[in-house]
Amino acid sequence: MLVLALDTSTPAVTAGIATLSGDGVTVLGARVTLDARAHGELLTPHVLDAAREAGVTMGDLDAIACGVGPGPFTGLRAGMATAAALADALGIPAHPVCSLDAIAAEVPRGEPFLVVTDARRREVYWASYDAGGARVDGPHVRPPAEVGSAIPRAAGDGARLYAEALGARAIDPRYPTPAGLVAAAAPNLLAEAEPAPLTPLYLRRPDAAEPGAPKKVTAR
Amino acid sequence: MSRIIMGIESSCDETGVGLVRLHDDGTVELLADEVASSVEQHARFGGVVPEVASRAHLEAMVPTTRRAFEKAALKLSDVDAIAVTAGPGLAGALLVGVSAAKAYAAALGVPLYGVNHLAGHIAVDTLQHGPLPAPCLALLVSGGHTQLLRVDDLASSITELGSTVDDAAGEAYDKVARLLELPYPGGPPIDKAAADGDPAAIAFPRGMTGPRDAKFDFSFSGLKTAVARWVEGAQRRGEPVPVPDVAASFQEAVADVLTAKAVRAARESGIGTLVISGGVAANSRLSALARERCAAAGVELRVPRPRLCTDNGAMIAALGAHVVAAGRPESSLDISANPALPVSTVSV
Numbered sequence: 327m328l329v330l331a332l333d334t335s336t337p338a339v340t341a342g343i344a345t346l347s348g349d350g351v352t353v354l355g356a357r358v359t360l361d362a363r364a365h366g367e368l369l370t371p372h373v374l375d376a377a378r379e380a381g382v383t384m385g386d387l388d389a390i391a392c393g394v395g396p397g398p399f400t401g402l403r404a405g406m407a408t409a410a411a412l413a414d415a416l417g418i419p420a421h422p423v424c425s426l427d428a429i430a431a432e433v434p435r436g437e438p439f440l441v442v443t444d445a446r447r448r449e450v451y452w453a454s455y456d457a458g459g460a461r462v463d464g465p466h467v468r469p470p471a472e473v474g475s476a477i478p479r480a481a482g483d484g485a486r487l488y489a490e491a492l493g494a495r496a497i498d499p500r501y502p503t504p505a506g507l508v509a510a511a512a513p514n515l516l517a518e519a520e521p522a523p524l525t526p527l528y529l530r531r532p533d534a535a536e537p538g539a540p541k542k543v544t545a546r
Numbered sequence: 547m548s549r550i551i552m553g554i555e556s557s558c559d560e561t562g563v564g565l566v567r568l569h570d571d572g573t574v575e576l577l578a579d580e581v582a583s584s585v586e587q588h589a590r591f592g593g594v595v596p597e598v599a600s601r602a603h604l605e606a607m608v609p610t611t612r613r614a615f616e617k618a619a620l621k622l623s624d625v626d627a628i629a630v631t632a633g634p635g636l637a638g639a640l641l642v643g644v645s646a647a648k649a650y651a652a653a654l655g656v657p658l659y660g661v662n663h664l665a666g667h668i669a670v671d672t673l674q675h676g677p678l679p680a681p682c683l684a685l686l687v688s689g690g691h692t693q694l695l696r697v698d699d700l701a702s703s704i705t706e707l708g709s710t711v712d713d714a715a716g717e718a719y720d721k722v723a724r725l726l727e728l729p730y731p732g733g734p735p736i737d738k739a740a741a742d743g744d745p746a747a748i749a750f751p752r753g754m755t756g757p758r759d760a761k762f763d764f765s766f767s768g769l770k771t772a773v774a775r776w777v778e779g780a781q782r783r784g785e786p787v788p789v790p791d792v793a794a795s796f797q798e799a800v801a802d803v804l805t806a807k808a809v810r811a812a813r814e815s816g817i818g819t820l821v822i823s824g825g826v827a828a829n830s831r832l833s834a835l836a837r838e839r840c841a842a843a844g845v846e847l848r849v850p851r852p853r854l855c856t857d858n859g860a861m862i863a864a865l866g867a868h869v870v871a872a873g874r875p876e877s878s879l880d881i882s883a884n885p886a887l888p889v890s891t892v893s894v
């Protein structure tokens with residue numbers, strides 16, 4: 327099965343093409359650029375470049391695995407709008423993947439760990455995983471000092487930014503990878519399950535205040 | 547061989563997908579115009595909340611596309627080119643449409659045209675009234691824009707003669723509606739209230755009409771303040787606020803300045819056609835006064851029907867068709883959304 331993996335939940339603009347079978351994931355082509363403000367510009371060119379490198383055309387794709395965050399909203403939506411439109415145009419399923427799970431999929435098993443990414447405004451998105459790599463808590467958004475976990479190692483770029491406040495050693499990977507995205511979606515992809523809706527994990531409400539009474543323009 | 551152009555619009559609070567057929571003779575035929583609006587989600591905030599709009603665009607983009615193709619009885623594979631609003635507009639909102647448009651273009655293997663939203667408001671008129679004479683003038687009035695434009699070539703040459711220096715006309719409507727405790731968006735309720743009022747009851751100021759003011763620029767913030775002052779005065783004296791009279795007098799001031807400047811521009815440049823488009827174009831007093839003054843000046847007035855005047859995908863598809871017909875270069879797939887795209891840039 328030929329799978330396109332996309333993620334824009336972190337500063338990494340990520341696209342990759344991989345084959346998935348019962349034996350595992352093989353990445354055939356990938357394009358990743360670190361630029362938090364270029365998701366909208368670069369993602370589709372990255373998809374086409376990755377396909378070229380993999381030697382496949384868009385019509386060859388069987389499914390999409392798309393990171394749905396949590397992540398900064400504007401960039402996150404660029405990836406999700408891309409995945410939704412590609413799936414619609416190609417008539418293939420797009421499976422949502424929690425972007426933290428995609429990072430977790432690439433962490434060596436054996437001990438519990440955290441995945442922590444940068445939520446900006448001095449907060450992090452985080453989730454905790456057991457020794458087998460299954461998510462046991464999260465995703466949440468919180469100031470790093472309030473994560474309050476005793477787990478001593480953490481993957482994700484947020485772990486590097488806030489290692490001290492988290493009290494955890496930073497480990498790789500820092501960003502979701504094409505292989506991690508496909509691996510995290512593998513059970514659903516292989517089961518050819520009806521994909522869940524492609525809904526972003528925003529975790530925060532929009533900033534918006536209801537206006538009070540109009541301000542007086544005349545002095546009393 | 548005719549071509550099918552898909553248009554995607556997401557610059558503000560409407561997710562629009564339109565489909566048009568570009569015929570060999572250059573005429574453009576409307577096939578579908580589907581819009582999903584998030585306006586109700588913004589009502590309690592008294593204005594468009596960008597993050598709320600962006601979230602709604604992402605949710606609505608594919609379903610709106612599906613509906614447009616069903617309405618036109620076409621398949622995605624029938625599309626020959628995709629046009630998308632590249633700006634101006636809200637950054638996060640634009641990005642959803644641009645991202646989706648790129649993906650559709652890449653998946654279908656068809657060219658992408660990033661186009662100017664303001665030019666789309668002009669191009670939409672060709673769907674109803676046929677080809678536009680060149681040159682012509684366009685007055686765009688909505689919650690986001692107030693601009694007087696000269697159009698020498700719809701696909702490549704549009705010049706701004708003037709624009710608002712503060713609030714957009716539609717914004718003034720929203721603010722005055724709040725002062726009068728009328729619902730958001732303010733255009734329709736003010737128009738309705740004004741029907742029972744006297745437009746000459748209160749002499750509200752006409753902004754930017756002094757001898758030293760820029761001839762074709764507009765200003766509505768002074769008008770809004772004058773309305774507030776007047777309403778507060780009545781309240782302070784314990785008098786009931788005559789909402790119909792205030793609405794009619796406010797609306798008269800807006801329509802007077804807009805039409806006077808547009809007709810003056812037509813007269814001075816010897817241009818015989820004026821298009822009025824944008825959400826406020828549907829305002830009854832604006833269109834009545836424009837009709838009167840254009841007739842007196844011998845200027846042909848074209849106002850697209852209200853459904854075409856508000857933001858939609860058909861206007862972007864229509865503009866895309868003109869850009870394609872003119873043989874303009876397609877856009878690269880690495881274009882970015884430009885919230886401040888100038889109207890002189892019709893396609894990017």
Ligand SMILES: [Zn+2]
Binds near residue numbers: 663667691824857
């Ligand atoms: Zn508009």
